[in-house]
Amino acid sequence: MPDTPPHPYAAAPTDEVDLVLLGGDIGIYALARAFHEKYGTISTVVTRKVAGPVADSSILRTVELGPAASEEEMIRALLTVGAEKASRPGAVRPVLLANADFLVALLAEHREELGAYFHLPLLGDEVLRDVADKATFSQTCTAIGVPTPRTVVLDFAHGTAPAVPELDLGWPLVAKASRSSAYNAVSFPGKRKVFEIADRAQLTDLVGRLTAAGYRDRFVLQEMIPGDDTAMLSVTAYVDSRGTVTLLGGAQVLLEEHTPGALGNPAAMFTTDLPEVFDQSVRFLEHTGYRGYANFDVKIDPRDGVAKFFEVNPRIGRNNYYMTAAGANVAEPVVADLVEERELPRAVPRQEILYSIVPWRLLRRYIIDPDLRARVREIGRRRTVHPLSYEVEGWRRRLYVLAATANQIKKFLQHYPRPSADGF
Known part of the structure; x- marks a missing residue:
């Protein structure tokens, strides 16, 4: 299915908006693309390695640190970039974003230094600590009446293997x-x-391996919610500095990635209205004093039809381009909030689109329900988007996207050769 961009051309460049990104995956490129579509921004990407998702792009410039770069070197590189931008005539303060939990935590640790040069849409330290912790997340959901799977927590903080209690979660x-x-x-x-x-x-066995590896944090055990990848939902939001949710949208997942390091990242999804889930998401965001981007993972429990909240990522999420493609550009709320300092009506995506990084012939293999498959095929015929397939890019990028899409077939045949009842 072809990728039909939302605009025939990107927006005319503006000198009022600048963006610096830390990282180099698909989600980082999707953010750069959103800013380019809306404001014509040429982003600066600081990354250990310039890999395929951000290589040979005309919409961003890269600063490569090397694969062994430390966190301290990342911060120094960001400060250097910030100082260079600030020294230019007519300079504007860039927005600084990351799209991995450990990188968000790194930015938060250095918020005072970085704040001298950048707009930082980050949660406060205490809120970040609580919401980024899956154990605390589950406790908070329970306290405010947001459904979540039954959970048991193992604590490795003392450096010794924790005792495993008798569990009433069922196996697996x-x-x-x-x-x-x-x-x-x-x-x-x-x-x-x-x-x-x-x-x-x-x-x-897992407890023993974690202890031997020197893991010193908590590990969450949860009941298995039945259902394959198509039972998963994704919700994306932005909360401005006044505490108002100015971006809110969602999608039904069709297929998740199944390589060990990327398990659970959506590979295909379609946008849809989720009113009850949206209400619960807003309740959580308002209760916790959340600020900035958020991405919730939710699953419909087929046993009772209830949407169970798994976690919230304190960032926009790797799959964020589905929002922009469906009509709610994810760049606009953060720019309105921090750059323009204006209130923004809540942006909600209104278009029904198929977001996919896999070819249709592979995707259809994993959609078992014939009615759902027919619906997705019809949506895809109207509008299919790939976050990396952007018409303003040159032939090197186009070849990369073709190769990366084709390589998905090999990865799925190796790690998830046929659909399973629980998505594992």
């Missing part, structure tokens, strides 16, 4: 790090973003 269960920023610091054989644990023996 799901296990994941409470904070991905802490999990990112350890490495061990078989490391995955999310684990499906079949029995107590597997859980004990």
